[in-house]
Amino acid sequence: MKIETFVLERFFAKHEFSAQYLLSSSDCESLSMSELLNMADAESRGMWKDLRLGYTETPGHPALREAIAELYKGLSPEDVLVVVPEEGIFLLMQALLEPGDHVVCTFPGYQSLYEVARSIGCDVSMWAPDEAQGWRFDVRELPPLLRKNTRLLVVNFPHNPTGSLPDQETYASLVELVRQRGIPLFSDEMYRFLELDPASSLPPACEMDPRFVSLGGLSKSFGLPGLRIGWVATRDRGILDRMSRLKDYTTICSSAPSEILALAALRSRDRILPAQRARVQENLRLLERFFDSHSRCFQWNRPQSGSICFPRVEIVEDTFLFCETLVKETGVMLAPSRMFHYGDRHVRFGFGRDDLREGLERLSGYLDRLAGP
Ligand SMILES: Cc1ncc(COP(=O)(O)O)c(C=O)c1O
Structure with missing residues (x-):
């Protein structure tokens, strides 16, 4: 590759x-570590104390998947795959994309959101915000970017690096557009929970449509990047199955200590x-x-x-x-x-x-x- x-x-x-x-x-x-362990609930603290350092389950510890699923309305632990956040981007694109596919991605942005698609042989079109309008993304600019072979729309809100966040109405029209065209949405929500006005929080993509995929993780808003714990959440079990099979070639499973600390963090959110x-x-x-x-x-x-x-x-x-x-x-x-x-x-x-x-x-x-x- x-x-x-x-x-x-x-x-x-x-x-x-x-x-x-x-x-x-x-x-x-x-x-x-001590801050996190001090606020941990009794069960996670017990799991930490008795932890054996063997391999873990490929989809993630069942209790961790359950805690992650609680962040999303209508999702169950089976709709969650635990990954390193960056790994989630990599696996999702490997699972979904073929050479010659077309992808649209918010830009500027976190490089892997478009680079992994390019490395597969996809053509990527960029959807850029207007700096003069406060880095606003205009959904009216999206339809001309879409093609017959567009296989994925990749968005990242709250947006790295501009801090842009579409309003609810704009986001709803984006969702409607890709639904009409039958294009799955991959939504990088790594900065979720850091909305400066909580009322402006967007609904996670995985709640909005069974084909849409959300990427989440503990690196940004929780301040726990050293755990290297993130997840992909979607009701499309086929995608999760393909990603799990690919995960056998990246990390196989997550770090056992990180999973327990991640559980403690989610329960102390x-x-x-x-x-x-x-x-x-x-x-x-x-x-x-x-x-x-x-x-x-x-x-x-x-x-x-x-x-x-x-x-x-x-x-x-x-x-x-x-x-x-x-x-x-x-x-x-x-x-x-x-x-x-x-x-x-x-x-x-x-x-x-x-x-x-x-x-x-x-x-x-x-x-x-x-x-x-
Ligand atoms: C938008 C976005 N997605 C994904 C990641 C990857 O997160 P991690 O470094 O925890 O793998 C980052 C990290 O900066 C990011 O900014």
Whole structure:
């Protein structure tokens, strides 16, 4: 199999573990083992204590699948396959797509959402939002993108990297369109539960149609990327069966300790998620003040959801060079838009971490030196 380099992941590999301030990470502040175990319910704590480190069931631990199914109306544990989130994208596309198929995907975005399809030999058309309209995705632009051989529409809301979230009406018309055309929807919902206004949350795709597939996971809103636990949820058992057979060639089954910790986290979601949302809301206020006082440097669209945003940088021509110099001189890491195949004028900010204030102060000092106060 030939596939292009995942440029954003390589950029993170280069800087993530040496930069002092990660101002571009998309995940929320991570929990420690002891924090998680302290809030775990008695049953999960007992399972943790008695855990034997054997292989686990390919579809996922039954109790974990049950806890995941509870996140979706009308789904049962059999409608869930536990995967590493990134693995879910890979397996779904391998299961559904053939060379010569056509795919439409939200763009800019997480590279695997279109790159895996391309590596299979699919032609991918991009559905891009309008920056001048606050990164709004316009559903009227979708019909001309669809073809007779369009086999999949891939969307990611809340959207990485812009923080865009369609309103309910827009989303309903998208769903109606693909239903009419008989095209399955693959909805990457990794940033679900980080909607800044909970009333704006979209219904998960897997609830809306038996053929639609939702991708979820604990990496972003729960702040538990180190568990490497995610899932694919759909009432289309045929897709799950094909993905399970392919999973035998990737991970076979999930890590036993991670499954139990994931169960504990899901059962404690009423404590974890409000705390993460509060941090993101507080950090967004810091960001607002930061962008207000640096309006000469950035053109900013306030994100509607999630823990990331994608401002345009006004004072440099090449944000890749800007980010490389910034991290070298100040220890502050931002991700340039080149890592999203989206030119050299934007950067991605992430605002889910505890040390955002200190990182922004360091960045402010650098910008003042570069552009004048
Ligand atoms: C939109 C989106 N989907 C999937 C993933 C993959 O998640 P993970 O890194 O936990 O496998 C990410 C990670 O950044 C993401 O942003």
